[in-house]
Amino acid sequence: MSETLPSAAIIGGSIGGLAAGICLHQIGCRADIYERSARDLSGRGAGIVVQPQLSRLVRGIAGQHLPLTSCMTRRQIDAVTGSHSDVVMPQQFTSWEAIVQAIKGAFPAxxxxxxxxxxxxxxxxxxxxxxFGDERSVxxxxxxxxxxxxxGRRRFDPDLTPEYAGYIAWRGTVAEADLPNDLQAFFHDRFTFTAAKDGGHALCYFIPGDEWRTAIGSRRLNWVWYETVEAGADLNHLLMDRDGVQQKRSITAGMLADLPKTYLVQRAQDKLDPWFQQLIELTEDPFIQAIEDLAVGTMAHNRVCLLGDAAFVVRPHTAGATAKxxxxxxxxxDAIGRRPDNVSEALRAYEAARLPAGRSMSHLGLSLGKNSVKTR
Ligand SMILES: Cc1cc2nc3c(=O)[nH]c(=O)nc-3n(C[C@H](O)[C@H](O)[C@H](O)COP(=O)(O)OP(=O)(O)OC[C@H]3O[C@@H](n4cnc5c(N)ncnc54)[C@H](O)[C@@H]3O)c2cc1C
Known part of the structure; x- marks a missing residue:
């Protein structure tokens, strides 16, 4: 490590923290990542729609190829008649875990x-x-x-909190080997969408399976259902986990209580077409993400900066949070490399480069959400 380059402490060791750690190491900085989870973060993520920029970034950051699945067509199912139409629209997919796996080897353990x-x-x-409790680090x-x-954001901007967008994403994955043949054949090679009967929509696509295998038969089928749920009692009920703990934003796989799980299956029967109903019924561990919006006005505070979701929480319709x-x-x-002698100036340059990207993805997410999910 160069003595003339600043050292960095990175709080959070998910995709944003790992990417920052790798990029700073690559220019010769000493960078340490502090992650609150004592366990490996694996086993908790699901599917990601890949923008070409994401695979380029992973290659650029870690010199690795992302494990990818792909499809040739986009299929739209009519929720009322059950008929469907296909258009040719190639798309690639991966999983949150596959991204972490691809990049984490490039950061010193x-x-x-x-x-x-x-x-x-x-x-x-x-x-x-x-x-960190009794420990200190400089x-x-x-x-x-x-x-x-x-x-960090709460310290600088205590009044700015993520705002609930009025709907949730139910999510889940099913091993391809556990799918009945007709279901596998219906969803294979497609990015499938359906509108729900009361607004909202569901979608599904194949992602890499165990050990990031992408061969047909070893993938997982990933689904998402955006459903309007009013803030307050309705939302709180769904976000009460199986240990009776009230969660604010999400229920991770394995922690959904029995009542919301039964509710999910019943609601799917009322609102979604039979293909998605079957898929949801087959899902052992569905989970929930409350959709939220957050956008900061400042990313740099002297020697401290915000990165990734800490600065901008964008709607999942953008498929862009990991690339962002x-x-x-x-x-x-890049900013630190240009001004290693002046950290606060480098962080101001970082902010100038990235605030517009955060803002524009945030606006895109709001308009995609408004057009695709009706909220009350
Ligand atoms: C386990 C997990 C699974 C995910 N799965 C998906 C997915 O399937 N699809 C998808 O689109 N997005 C997923 N995401 C979100 C996705 O990673 C982010 O939207 C995006 O990549 C930006 O990541 P981030 O690193 O900025 O934030 P995050 O991914 O939210 O990571 C923040 C990290 O900071 C850690 N942390 C928080 N507070 C502290 C603290 N006080 N001290 C130390 N560490 C702290 C958290 O434990 C977490 O690891 C997942 C995130 C996590 C953590």
Whole structure:
């Protein structure tokens, strides 16, 4: 590591944090990642629609090829008549885990610290001191890649919180080997959409399966159903996990309580076409993500910056959150590389490069959501 380059402490070790760590290491900075989860984050993600920019970024960041599945056509099922139409529209897909797997080998394991929850930080003229319970760590700059509930963002902008968009995404995956033949054949080689009878829509596509295998027969079928749910009692009921803990934003796979699971299957029977009903019934561990919006006005605060979902939470219709986080990471390393002697100036340049990208993806997500899901 170069002594003339600043050292970085990165809070959060998901895609944004890992990408930042790799990019900063590549220019010669010492970078340490502090991740609150003590366990490997694997086993918790689902499907991602790949924009060409994402595979290029993964190749650029980690020199790795992403495991990809693909299809040739987009299929639209009419929810009322059950008829369907296909148009040729090639698309590639991957999974959150496949991205993490592709990039994590490019970051030194000894600099990735698990089970470290940031509990406080202070900036001084020449450094940032970070607290993890009783432990302390000092770096020249701190990067908050700690997701939508970001500790760092709350410190600078306590009144800015993610705003519920009025609908949720039910999500799940089923191993291809567990699909009945007719269901497999219906969804194979297609990105399939259906409108729900009361508004909202569902979609599904194949993603890499266990050990990121992409051969036919070893993939997983990933589905998402956007459903309007009013804030308050209705939403809280769904977000009460199986241990009786009230969650705010999501229920992870394996934590959905029995009642919401029964409700999901019943609602699917009322609102979705039979192909999606079957798929949802076959799903062992469905999970929930409440759709939220958040956009900061400032990404750089002297020696501290925000990156990825900590700065902008964009709607999943954009299929762009992972590419945005990776783009932030590349821009950060570029800015530090240009002004290694002046961290706060480098972070201002990073902000100037990435605020417009966050804003435009945020606007795109709002308009896609407005056009595709009716909220009350
Ligand atoms: C386990 C997991 C699975 C996901 N699966 C999908 C998916 O299937 N499809 C999809 O589109 N998106 C998924 N996402 C979200 C996706 O990663 C983000 O939308 C996007 O890639 C930007 O990532 P990020 O690194 O900025 O934020 P996030 O991915 O939200 O990561 C934030 C990280 O910060 C850590 N953290 C939070 N607070 C602290 C703290 N105080 N101290 C230390 N660490 C902290 C969290 O544990 C987390 O690992 C997933 C995220 C996670 C964490």
């Amino acid at each position: 000894e600099c990735y610290h698990r089970g470290k929850t940031l509990t406080g930080f202070e900036q001084s003229e020449g450094s940032v001191t970070l607290e 770096a020249d700059l701190a990067v908050f890649a700690d997701g939508s509930g970001s500790y 986080a990776s783009g932030d990471a590349m821009a950060l390393a």
